[in-house]
Amino acid sequence: MKFIPTIRHVADDLAIEAVTDEQELVIEYRDETNRPWWKFFDEYEYRQNSYEKSGHKWFKWFDERDTKEDKKLILKLDLLLTCYSLAVYWVKYLDQTNVNNAYVSGMREDLGFKGNDLVNVQAMYLLPFMFMLPKVPLNIVIPAMDLCWGIMTLLCCKIHSVAALKVIRFFVGVFESGFVPTAYFLMGSWYKPSEVARRAGFFYMGQFLGLLSSGLLASAALDLDGVGGFEGWRWVFIVDAIATLPLAVIGFFVIPGTPDKCVSLFLTDDEIRRCRLRMKPYATETTAVEKKKFFSWELWKPLLTTWRMPLLVLVACIFFNNNSGTSGSFILWLKSLTDSEGNQRYTNQKINQLSSVAPGLGFVYVYSASLFADMFKCRWGAIAITQTLNFIGCVILAVWDVSEAAKWFAFCLQYTSWSMSPSYFGWVSDIMRHDPQAYAIVIVAMNMMGQSTQAWVSVLVFPTEESPRFTKGFATCAACAFGCVVGGIAVLYFYKRDEKRICHKNGIILVGSAVECIEAEKDNTTDRKESIKGDDIKVDDIRVSASSESVNYQ
Incomplete structure (x- = not known):
């Protein structure tokens, strides 16, 4: 049936590929003799030459050199991938944070929560569910996960004990945990590296939309208290499930798979070919690099013996523990506030409404960070700025004995922590x-290890019985924020070192001093080194255009 997504067998146009392969690359000759020290912080120094940088404007959604057909294609991908991913991320966080909202809306009293029961429930949904992304049909997996966690969320409305809630939340976590790495892998398969940041920023806003609307929806659900025989907090889970389940059906028809295994009902054959051609220089398709057996040493050796996987996973583990928002610290603090007579200052509805302030600001933080990364070609800078603000907020909360206004300021900085993610x-x-294949392993490992560490760290540093003053928790988040800054600089160092070795592939020829040039072979088993001096330059597989550029540091 033509309305059921199936793999599209679209042959590549060899004539167009041959013409594309013959296109000339503008070369920039760069004299490194008097290179200033501060160029170390120029992240794209060896990644793009001046000609390539000029084709990308931070305030424009498309690159300057995108054709009319390319813009139409990218816009279609944005509707299919970015908008859908945002919607699913929104309901994902609705289903994650509804426990906090239900907890302060009567669930604690009805189910008899004691001690650290709330933290133990939250740790359940952080357990990872790892699978191999290149091998799974994504248009089946993502909707199936969405459907399953939506059903589990709905079942929460029927629980009558803390133990039952833990079991159901465990399965919610199993089905939810694979979504984020899958979404990032999907975007990396269809978008160029220079296009990912803005899309990822837009997609990641779904997280804050979930946090923001969770409190508002919970407040509205409390008005349904008694309807159908359900307490108001039970309606929180019902409303979240109603928002979740339709997206599972939509995803089956919307998700296009990958360019190599496309199942889209909305892309034409020519558009599929164009997508493959756009991504060909970035080797994001399985046809570009021969796949290795998953348990072979040939696959794992370069991952484990180079800096990439160990450092990237380490920074991810630090990042997953730099946020205090998921502990419910803000909403628990609001609930602890009293008036002059010692009574609870805000009603449960008002608490749910005020709890939306911090994630609402997260919208501004996450997209501002993404724009900064694009505008200044400075992803490490976006990490450093957001984590510095996060560090300040966490230190204020760790001190705690400050004015209420200072605490409001600190809680409003909570979600600068997550803003580095895109x-x-x-x-x-x-x-x-x-x-x-290596990218899929690394991205899943980052989420798997990050979520695993977050599961046990949250139990240790955010025990509910210490609320709302989580001294250990806020201090841990401050230390992790500092660690993210240090980790980002470390990644910058190794990233630039590797890009410098292959800068000739990026259209940059270093001259004026002895420069090491490493040509990576397809099998990644041998490296070829050249010494390039003055005008004595030899670069394989690059045709230099007549209009080359020259850059000298004065």
């Missing part, structure tokens, strides 16, 4: 662009 994960997509 920049960092987009950077990882760029770093791992030469091998899609």
Whole structure:
């Protein structure tokens, strides 16, 4: 049936590929003799030459050199991928944060929560569910996960004990945990590295939309208290499930798979060919690099013996523990506030409404960070700025004995922590662009290890019985924020070192001093080194155009 998504067998146009392969690359000759020290912080110094940089404007959604057909294609991909991913991420966080909202709306009293029961429930949904992304049909997997966690969320309205809630939340976590790495892998398969940051920023706003609307929906659900025999907090889960389940059906028809295994009902054959051609230089397709057996040492050796996987996973683990928002600290603090007579200052509805303030500001933080990364070609800078603000907020909360206004300020900075995610994960997509199989392993490992550490760290540093003053928790988040800054600079160092070695492939020829040039072979088993001096330059597989450029540091 033509309305059921199936793999599209679209042959590549060899004539067009041959013409594309023959296109000339503008070369920039760059004298490194008097290179200033501060160029170390220029992330794209060896990634793009001046000609390529001039074709990308931060305030424009498309690149300057995108054709009319390319813009139409990218816009279609944005509707199919970015908008759908945002919607699913929104309901994902609705289903994750509804426990906090239900907890302060009567569930604690009805189910008899004690001690750290709330933290133990939250840890359940952080357990990872790892699978191999290049091998799964994404148009089946993502909707299936969405459907399953939506059903589990709906079942929460029927629970009558903390133990039952833990079991159901465990399965919610199993089905939810694979979505983020899958979404990033999907975007990395269809978008160029220079296009990922803005899309990832837009997609990641779904997280804050979930946090923001969760409190508002919970407040509205409390008005349904008694309807159908359900308490108001039970309606929180019902409303979230109603928002979740339709997206599972839509995803089956919307998700296009990957360019190599496309199942889209909305892309034409020519558009599929164009997508493959656009992504060919970045080796994001399985046809670009021969796939290795998953348990072979040939696959794992370069991952484990180079800096990429160990460092990227380490920074991810630090990043996953830099946020205090998921602990419910803000909403628990609001609930602890009292008036002059010692009574609870805000009603449950008002608490749910005020709890939307911090994630609402997260919209501004996450997209501002993504724009900064694009505008200044500085992903490490976006990480450093957001985590510095996060560090300040966490230190204020760790001190705690400050004015109420200072606490409001600190809680409003909570979600600067997550704002580095689009920049960092987009950077990882760029770093791992030469091998899609290795990229899939690294992106899943980052989420798997990050979520695993978050599961036990949250239990240790955010015990509910210490609320709302989580001294250990806020101090841990401050330390992790600082660690993210240090980790980002470390990634910058190794990233630039590797890009410098292959800068001739990016249209940059270093002259004026002895420069090491490493040509990576397809099998990644041998490296060829050249010494390039003055005008004595030899570069394979690059045709230099007559209009080359020259850059000298004065």
